[in-house]
């Protein structure tokens with residue numbers, strides 16, 4: 077029995093009842109159809125079944141109570157409005173049944189067109205179309221094909237074979253040459269295929285067709301390809317899809333009909349103008365599938381000026397209404413324009429920046445909103461290198477630059493092979509005639525995608541843009557032979573494993589590996605392009621938005637750098653100091669010998685002399701870095717890894733010693749080294765003698781480093797620059813560890829800096845969970861905390877940071893235990909909680925405590941938002957990620973602190 081609740085629940089909304097804010101409930105497509113309806117645009121009438129109904133169906137395996145009745149009522153009102161009845165033999169109403177989730181998932185879920193056609197209404201449809209039998213039978217065969225494939229899982233190839241067979245019998249390659257009789261025959265063939273696979277006849281009852289199609293759309297939410305896509309795009313798995321039931325309009329009624337896709341600005345570059353594709357005498361799926369080649373939208377002006385002008389008017393209206401780039405699907409039925417879909421359009425990274433800048437100029441949005449509309453992932457994409465082309469490289473083909481970037485790799489022809497080679501660490505380019513949703517895994521694995529068919533709106537293009545992956549589509553000079561695993565182009569044959577390079581901006585295809593050059597955005601950050609004086613819309617937009625981000629952000633951005641060169645580059649990229657200078661590289665190279673002497677020292681004198689030899693070298697390192705960072709803080713971390721990492725590996729040493737002994741050589745030194753390596757061997761070095769523990773065990777080691785830092789600061793200060801050293805103690809778990817190191821360090825510092833004016837801070841990393849949990853005590857001894865979220869993640873989860881990502885994370889991701897590696901993006905609930913506790917308790921104990929983060933998360937966009945929320949003072953990341961962190965810190969401020977009127 078239906079509960080009161082479910083009887084009352086509203087599962088179905090007429091288009092006139094919704095609006096664009098209701099995406100959670102009506103999905104993106106439904107909400108925007110409603111919005112367009114209410115704006116008075118010509119949308120075919122229809123209704124939307126909510127995501128709530130879908131979720132209820134997916135949970136219980138049946139339609140929720142009340143849904144059937146509501147569909148009936150809305151169908152009746154649709155029939156009244158159209159003056160036709162669903163499947164009526166004389167004058168049938170036909171509907172399309174379309175999926176539409178909150179977030180666009182192009183091609184992932186199902187659509188069934190022409191629902192309501194059967195053996196009798198096909199005749200009525202022909203009469204409606206002025207006696208166009210061919211059209212009616214073509215529509216019917218499309219219904220059986222889509223319905224069979226989507227609703228009843230009949231293998232799609234079988235229908236395609238039958239269609240190929242019909243064309244062959246007719247001696248043609250073009251479906252338009254098939255006449256009404258041929259198509260009637262094809263309908264019979266399709267029905268047999270349907271019956272063979274389903275054990276039943278193709279359903280003739282229109283309402284049954286409708287109900288089954290709706291159910292299939294619900295179920296398509298959990299289809300494998302949709303699940304894979306959601307994981308990739310980080311779309312939550314529990315949203316469900318809405319279902320739109322829309323009166324059919326036909327773009328395949330003759331040459332005065334057609335269908336197309338339009339963008340209000342170029343989604344590739346952001347340039348203003350008219351962008352889109354049009355295909356006469358066709359239905360929407362023909363465009364998206366890239367089956368026939370489209371013409372540029374501008375040609376519609378010549379073909380049907382009235383519809384063209386009307387369309388441009390609606391495009392301007394939509395852009396002004398949505399205050400953003402819109403993409404649109406439309407159909408013209410015998411000279412009458414219908415709007416089938418609109419949404420805020422996907423765009424490339426470059427277009428996102430350029431459009432945001434333009435919209436500010438046009439007064440449609442403010443700078444805060446512009447900042448909100450771009451993101452760090454897009455900026456990172458713009459910092460990728462591009463191909464460096466000299467006369468040596470000539471393009472062998474030119475397709476459509478469908479998604480920018482420069483990609484080179486081995487050619488593969490199947491999704492499975494792409495996945496296989498990528499797993500071996502090889503770069504691959506997936507080459508297909510056209511892609512379909514089954515290619516998704518291969519597209520994810522590939523460096524780039526190259527297709528010989530399809531336009532800017534083909535499946536390959538749309539999905540690649542969404543993933544930020546390089547794609548060239550519609551390179552029709554390529555003759556692709558998938559079964560033979562090769563393609564030919566310009567008289568040459570390219571086989572699986574050969575290298576090609578594709579440019580997703582220009583659409584050009586090259587044989588071999590083309591060298592690359594830095595992006596203009598990087599040149600701008602490096603200071604070699606002046607945004608005020610160059611004619612480059614992208615650089616100007618990036619400059620403007622970055623300037624605003626810097627004005628708005630509360631987080632400072634530092635860098636992780638341990639050479640002067642890295643420090644200098646990061647500074648040009650906008651770093652406001654060094655948040656982590658790892659000193660261990662300073663123990664490598666020709667200094668190994670000194671480190672060996674240190675480890676092998678048998679007496680205090682031997683040890684002290686080794687340290688004394690290291691001191692000036694270390695001091696020089698710091699002088700260089702402090703000079704580069706003149707006036708900015710530099711956090712130097714005392715040595716962290718276990719010392720035996722600086723010795724040769726055990727096996728190698730053992731072999732060397734054995735060989736030398738055999739030859740009768742003097743091996744005393746090697747034997748001593750070998751003994752030391754054996755003595756220092758650890759089962760779990762990550763949890764062993766490293767960090768502060770090392771400093772407490774090896775007398776003089778930290779003292780030498782502290783002295784080198786202080787002396788370097790004084791040297792730099794004497795030279796007139798300003799050094800602001802911050803000494804950081806790694807791997808502290810208890811305040812007593814820090815106190816011991818600090819007492820010794822303070823003595824040295826006081827002695828070295830004396831009255832030089834140099835101030836040296838002492839603080840600690842928070843990277844052991846115990847340190848986070850006792851942060852109140854630790855803050856008593858620390859002037860700053862820097863969260864080492866790499867180790868904190870390792871130790872909070874018990875995941876070996878060097879092993880687990882390759883070993884088993886794929887399974888954890890597959891099971892949804894997490895949506896992204898916690899080493900990549902901070903685990904807010906667990907590791908993030910430790911950060912929050914430590915920040916709060918540390919500040920409670922010492923209000924002026926400086927807080928930062930220097931783990932990899934410091935440059936991860938989502939994590940930057942988290943650190944902003946927790947109230948850290950700065951994030952520190954690798955030089956290349958500094959601009960991304962600046963941008964995201966600005967976005968975080970705008971998003972959590974609200975707009976201001978700047």
Ligand code: PEP
Pocket residue numbers: 656658716843863864865866867868930931932
């Ligand atoms: C950390 O653990 O997050 C950190 C920055 O230190 P390292 O990566 O050097 O261990």
Ligand code: MG
Pocket residue numbers: 843864866867
């Ligand atoms: Mg660490």
